[in-house]
Amino acid sequence: MPELPEVETVRRGLEATVVGCRMDRVKITGRRSVRRQSPAELRRRVEGRRIERADRRGKYLALLLDDGQALVIHLRMSGQLLYVPQPARLRAAKHTHVVVRMEGGAELRFVDARTFGEWYVTRDVRDDGLPAEFDAFGPDPFADGLPVRVLRGRLAGRRTALKVALTNQAVIAGLGNIYADEICFVARLRPERLAGSLDDEESRRLARAIGSVLTDAVQLRGSSLRDASYRDLMGELGEYQGRHCVYGRAGADCPRCGHEVQKLKIGARSAYACEHCQG
DNA sequence: AGCATCACCTGGCTGC
DNA sequence: TGCAGCCAGGTGATGC
Numbered sequence: 001m002p003e004l005p006e007v008e009t010v011r012r013g014l015e016a017t018v019v020g021c022r023m024d025r026v027k028i029t030g031r032r033s034v035r036r037q038s039p040a041e042l043r044r045r046v047e048g049r050r051i052e053r054a055d056r057r058g059k060y061l062a063l064l065l066d067d068g069q070a071l072v073i074h075l076r077m078s079g080q081l082l083y084v085p086q087p088a089r090l091r092a093a094k095h096t097h098v099v100v101r102m103e104g105g106a107e108l109r110f111v112d113a114r115t116f117g118e119w120y121v122t123r124d125v126r127d128d129g130l131p132a133e134f135d136a137f138g139p140d141p142f143a144d145g146l147p148v149r150v151l152r153g154r155l156a157g158r159r160t161a162l163k164v165a166l167t168n169q170a171v172i173a174g175l176g177n178i179y180a181d182e183i184c185f186v187a188r189l190r191p192e193r194l195a196g197s198l199d200d201e202e203s204r205r206l207a208r209a210i211g212s213v214l215t216d217a218v219q220l221r222g223s224s225l226r227d228a229s230y231r232d233l234m235g236e237l238g239e240y241q242g243r244h245c246v247y248g249r250a251g252a253d254c255p256r257c258g259h260e261v262q263k264l265k266i267g268a269r270s271a272y273a274c275e276h277c278q279g
Numbered sequence: 280a281g282c283a284t285c286a287c288c289t290g291g292c293t294g295c
Numbered sequence: 296t297g298c299a300g301c302c303a304g305g306t307g308a309t310g311c
Contacts, residue, residue: 001304032288059305076305078289095289114288116305160282169306177304225303226291268284269304 002075004142004174004214006222006230006238007059010081013233014054014063017083022050022103028119030097033110036120045121046071046100057134057143058173064129071121072131073110079117082109083233113229137173141210142218146172148207155203158195164267165195172210178223181247181272183209185256190278191271192264216243246272 002010026046028039046065053064061081063071073081084090087107092099098110098119110117124132138154139146154172158165165171166180175183184191187209189202198206217223222238224230225248231237245255250263250272259276 003305074305077303113290114304116288118306158281164282167305229290267282270302 001077001176001178001225002079002222002230003059003176003179004140005179005217005220005240006232007056007061007075007174008142008218009221009232009238010075011054011056011061013083014051014061014081017106017233018063018102018108019051019054021106023047023100024103025101027099027101028097029099030095030110030112030115032115033097033112033117034119036118042119042121045069053129055130057130057140058137058169059176060131060134062130062134064125068125068129069121069123070125070129070131071119074118075112076114076116076118078114078229079110079112080229080231081233082111082231082235083107084109111229137169138171140173142174142214146207146210148204151207151210152198152203155195155198160195161191161266162189162193162195162198163191163271167269174214175210177269177271178244178247179213179217182217182245183213184273185246185278186213188278190275191273192266216240246274248272 023046026043028034028043034042050066051063052066055062055064059074061073065071084107092109093111095113096109096111100108122131126132139150155165163180163184166175187205189206217240220238220240221232222230223241224237225241246261249261252261254261254274254277257277259274261272262275264271264273
């Protein structure tokens, strides 16, 4: 599932391919991919515009256009962006819902089996060009940094499970089920701990774990799971899944202490942890 | 306001 | 082999 490292990898791909290019034609065939405005309106506002910047906050991508608008893309569960330099050579995959033809003939294709993914365009932007509604997000650990002091402030007083707080985009932007579990493991903290109960030392471990897990995951271009459809813009798989210590590893040996990794339920979502060495 | 729960959706997996 | 039913999960709506 695309979380911060996967979306950042896609953003870098967009920067290397479509930034600076004009969008000549937008074809929207998916009924659910554009829902905040009519597909016709999005097409009218986007066609002919040049992409000046590819940015990201949390799991949201924002393509900043030459007239000040932002084209926002969220991949949700199964959304995939694919850059196709020679469209005639590659038939559109099943579940292709949006196709942007760029000047020069290349295509940017949006494929999304579960149809939760979303595109919309907005003129309501901040001074930095990003959509104003991004103000609702907590800090993005990769784009903004997340010092211990700030992290503690974000978690203070929260009477909910640590993992639930970590995956709440208003608290911290960008973490989902996979990286929240991996971060709790590296920080040696139980995911079901009360978020507001961490002491100084635990908060430092958590801040360090957020930094190291995300940095490594971005470096390995994200995680591609067996069932999920994550691939980068060029169709390549990520390689961080091989580094997962707990996520999806119920019953396997904990790489730190050798005890069995457990599968838990936290906030109606599955969670994985080693109850022996996560204190 | 903050927290919990549910709905949205399809492909893949499990069990019969 | 076929098929029903469950599970996966990010977000927003709804309820408490």
